[in-house]
Structure formats: structure tokens, C-alpha cells
Amino acid sequence: MNICFISREYPPQTGWGGIGTYTRIIAQALAARGHAVHVIAVSNTGSAFEYADHAVHAVHVHxxxxxxxxxxxxxALYRFRQAARAFAFNTLVRLSWAKAAGEKYRELAKTKNFDIVESAECGAEAFYVKPRDGARLVIRLHTPWSMAAKLDRIDEGRFDTWLTGYFERKTALRAHGVSSPTQALASILRKQWGLSRIVCYPNPLDADSFSAPALPGNYIIYTGRVERRKGVHLLVQAYGMLIKKGIDMPGLLLVGAPFGGIAGQGPYEESIERLIDSLGVREKITWIKKADRDEVVRKLPGACMAVFPSLWENFPYACLEAMAAGLPVVASRCGGYEEIIEEGRSGVLAAPGNAEDLTQCIERMITDTCLAQTCGQGGRERVRVLCNTDAVVLRTEQLYGECAHG
Structure with a gap:
């Protein structure tokens, strides 16, 4: 098959989050299976360029x-343009990238004869794609920006967020196939967007590519963007409570870039910094604000456990990578976490948005070495089976085949 991915995120230059990680892993796996794979991604260098990503088999990146x-x-439309910039600026930014991606796709499609075009729903990146000559559009659900923005309380204006959601939904509704890594997100968008059929299968990850530590490390780790919906404020609060209780706590390492500004409160980064100072735990917490995925992976073996206290989450690679590295994990009992983690066997789940319950779960994992060992080993095996790349690729090919011949 000739396959084109449209993803603003694509490592290493723009590997900002899970969409980029997923796109690179699945693109390389499909290329290894003999498919011709192209990726259209954004440039952050100020100029357009192309190259072959040879990590496994050549993926052609544009x-x-x-x-x-x-x-x-x-x-005559001057006032309309001014109003659009004032009330829908962020949507226009997203559409300006989507339009560029659509034009590049049409240029490539003249000679590549694509069978499948896949893109995330987030940001409506495939809005301007008009598949030609039998090519089929597949949307992979990650988390719509319109949903994430509400959880993050992003201060970009209700109309702006609504408009992005409108384009996200419209793009998904005209897709020939829609897939999701979790039943949790599929259930929400079936109701909210009226999607009639969503095929569910996990995101891929090779657990054996991660080194499991021989001995427990000496710090608790959180990886991922530091934003409100990830619940980092709850983690800092829980950590402060444990220190106050007199528990001999290892250090806390936050690895991730700050993101977002909460309406009426300013940047989320500043609220976390203030919280750290107010709890008097500055000397115990280290925050690495700039780190690529390779550095994150290097930090995992030095940790004794990982904590992901999201308010809601789909299928987070940060958690999967920590589990693959053999770390016992505490996460929230919400969204995709409940489909990933088996309570007491591959991790422990805390009530979302509840710092007290999170405190108890972290304390339990810290003090019960048997539980920590069980969850560390069980988590690694869970990812090995659940996210097996070969199995995920077969499910992907099956969906592509159904779309191509449906």
C-alpha cells in the first residue's frame, strides 16, 4: 500500500507528544512490512525540506x-478578517498548517497514488485533504483539542475552542475509517460527534527496547507535558503531604515542558512553581523543562516509581514507556488508564482530581516493596502484550484494507 500520514508532530524535530511518537512508530513499522510510507510534518527551521527517516526502513518525511x-x-471583507483574527486566532493558526499539509498532499498524490491517508483528529490537520482516485482517509483519535483545551482551562476564548472542535468533528465525520486506542475516548466521541463506527486497538510500543533497572532507583518520576489536565499540581500537593507526614521520601523529578495558561490565573508553569515554594519542597523537586524523548528514556531506569495523575487521559505514551521500563506506576482511575493498568498487578489507580487518594496510593507503593515489584514486572509484561507492534500493525492493515475496499 501507498500510505501518507499527516502529523504536525514527528520526532525528532517536532516530537512534542504522543501523536508524534505514535506516528513515527507506526510509520516505521508499516514501512518494515513493505508499504511505501510518507509523512507530511511541520518544519520548525523556517524552510521546507525532505529526508528519509532510516531508523528501521525508509519513511519519507516532508x-x-x-x-x-x-x-x-x-x-469588502476587511472587517470580517479582523474579527476572525480577534475571535478565532488559534483556529486560524491550526488551519494554516492544515492547509499547507493539504497542498503538499495534493502535490505528492499526483505521483504517489496513495491508498490511505491517516491523520489525528486533534487540530483537524486533515481538514483540507481531499483524497483522490480511491484514496481513503483514516482518522486516529488521540484527544481532540477542543476537549483538551477545556480540561486545561486554556485561555483562548470559547468561540475559538468551539470552532476548532467544529473542524475536528467535520473532518472525522467525512473519514472512511476512524480508530481509537481506547474504548473510553471512542465512547465519548460516538455520543458527542455522532461517529457511527470506531475501531479500537492500542497504540504500538516495543517494551523490549526499554531497559528495566536491576534495582529500584532513587527518585519518583513524572514525564510528559506539564499542563493542568495532566494533574501535575495534584502530584506536587501529594508529594508535599507525604513530606509533611514525615515519610522519608525520595526526590521528585518532573521531566516535561510547561504548557498552557489557565484563564484568569496566568501560565500553568507559574502556578506549579508557586505551589512548590508554598509547600517548602523546592530542594526535593527537580524540573527538567527541556528534554527530548531520548533523554526521557534515559531518566526512567534511575527512578523507583512513576506517577501520572491526569484528570483525564486517552492512551498516554508517557505511562506506557514507564511501564515498559519496569517502573511501578501510580495513575488516575480515568479514561484509558483503566484499560491499560490492572489494579494491583500492573499498577495502582487513584481517584482523579483527588490529592488525598493520590497521596495514599503513592505511600502504598513506596512502603510496600512487594507491591512495587509486582507492579513493575507486571506493567512491563502488560505493555509487551497489549502494545505488541506486530499485532497493532496487523490491526492497522486490516482497517486500511476495509477502508480501501469498502
Whole structure:
């Protein structure tokens, strides 16, 4: 098959999160199976360029620059353009990238004869893609921006967030196939977007590519973007409570870039810094704010456990990678975590948004070495089976085949 992925995120240049990690892993796995794979991703260098990603088999990567805002021109529409920039600025930023990706896709499609085009729903990146000559559009659900923005309380305006959600839904509804790594997100979007059929199968990850530590490390670790919906404020609060109880706590290592500003409160980064100072735990907490995925992977073996206290989550690679590295994990009892973690066997789940319950779960994992060992070993095996790349690729090929011949 000839396959094209459209993903603003694609490591290493723009490997900002789980969408980029998923896209690279699945693209390389499909290429290894003999498919011709192209990826259209954003350029952060100021110029467009192309290269072959040879990590496994060649994936052809096309980096493009966003285009000007997709607004009608002419003097008569000046006030409309001004209003659009004022009330829908962030949606226009997303559409300017989507339009560039759509134009690059049409250029490539003239000679590549794509069978499948896959893109995330987040940000409506495939909105301008019009598959030609039998090519089929597949949308992979990660978490819509319109949903994430509400959880993060992002201060970008209700209309702006709603409009992005409109384009996300419209793109998903015209797709020939929709897939999700979790039943949790599929259930929500079936109701909210009216998607009639969503195929569910996990995201891929090779657990054996991670080194499991021979002995427990000396710090608790959190990896991922530091934003409100990830619940990092709850982790800092729980850590402070444990220190106050007089428990001999290992250090806490946060690895991830700060993201988002909460309406009426300023940047989330500043609220976390203030919280750390107010609890008097500055000397016990280290925050690495700039780290690529390779550095994150290097930090995992030195940890004794990982904590992911999200308010809601789909299928987070940060948690999967920690489990693959053999770390006992405490996460929230919400969304995809409940489909990933088996309570007491591959991790422990805390009530979402509840710092007290999170405190108890962390204390339990710290003090019960038998539980920690069981969850560490069980978590690694869980990822090995659940996220087996070969199995996920077969499910992906099956969906592609159904879309191509349906």
C-alpha cells in the first residue's frame, strides 16, 4: 500500500507528544512490512525540506511551513478578517498548517497514488485533504483539542475552542475509517460527534527496547507535558503531604515542558512553581523543562516509581514507556488508564482530581516493596502484550484494507 500520514508532530524535530511518537512508530513499522510510507510534518527551521527517516526502513518525511491564514481577501471583507483574527486566532493558526499539509498532499498524490491517508483528529490537520482516485482517509483519535483545551482551562476564548472542535468533528465525520486506542475516548466521541463506527486497538510500543533497572532507583518520576489536565499540581500537593507526614521520601523529578495558561490565573508553569515554594519542597523537586524523548528514556531506569495523575487521559505514551521500563506506576482511575493498568498487578489507580487518594496510593507503593515489584514486572509484561507492534500493525492493515475496499 501507498500510505501518507499527516502529523504536525514527528520526532525528532517536532516530537512534542504522543501523536508524534505514535506516528513515527507506526510509520516505521508499516514501512518494515513493505508499504511505501510518507509523512507530511511541520518544519520548525523556517524552510521546507525532505529526508528519509532510516531508523528501521525508509519513511519519507516532508517538512512544510504553514501557509497564511485561510481567509477571504478583498477590501469588502476587511472587517470580517479582523474579527476572525480577534475571535478565532488559534483556529486560524491550526488551519494554516492544515492547509499547507493539504497542498503538499495534493502535490505528492499526483505521483504517489496513495491508498490511505491517516491523520489525528486533534487540530483537524486533515481538514483540507481531499483524497483522490480511491484514496481513503483514516482518522486516529488521540484527544481532540477542543476537549483538551477545556480540561486545561486554556485561555483562548470559547468561540475559538468551539470552532476548532467544529473542524475536528467535520473532518472525522467525512473519514472512511476512524480508530481509537481506547474504548473510553471512542465512547465519548460516538455520543458527542455522532461517529457511527470506531475501531479500537492500542497504540504500538516495543517494551523490549526499554531497559528495566536491576534495582529500584532513587527518585519518583513524572514525564510528559506539564499542563493542568495532566494533574501535575495534584502530584506536587501529594508529594508535599507525604513530606509533611514525615515519610522519608525520595526526590521528585518532573521531566516535561510547561504548557498552557489557565484563564484568569496566568501560565500553568507559574502556578506549579508557586505551589512548590508554598509547600517548602523546592530542594526535593527537580524540573527538567527541556528534554527530548531520548533523554526521557534515559531518566526512567534511575527512578523507583512513576506517577501520572491526569484528570483525564486517552492512551498516554508517557505511562506506557514507564511501564515498559519496569517502573511501578501510580495513575488516575480515568479514561484509558483503566484499560491499560490492572489494579494491583500492573499498577495502582487513584481517584482523579483527588490529592488525598493520590497521596495514599503513592505511600502504598513506596512502603510496600512487594507491591512495587509486582507492579513493575507486571506493567512491563502488560505493555509487551497489549502494545505488541506486530499485532497493532496487523490491526492497522486490516482497517486500511476495509477502508480501501469498502
Amino acid at each position: 517538512r512544510v511551513l504553514p501557509l497564511p491564514f485561510p481567509l477571504p481577501q478583498g477590501k
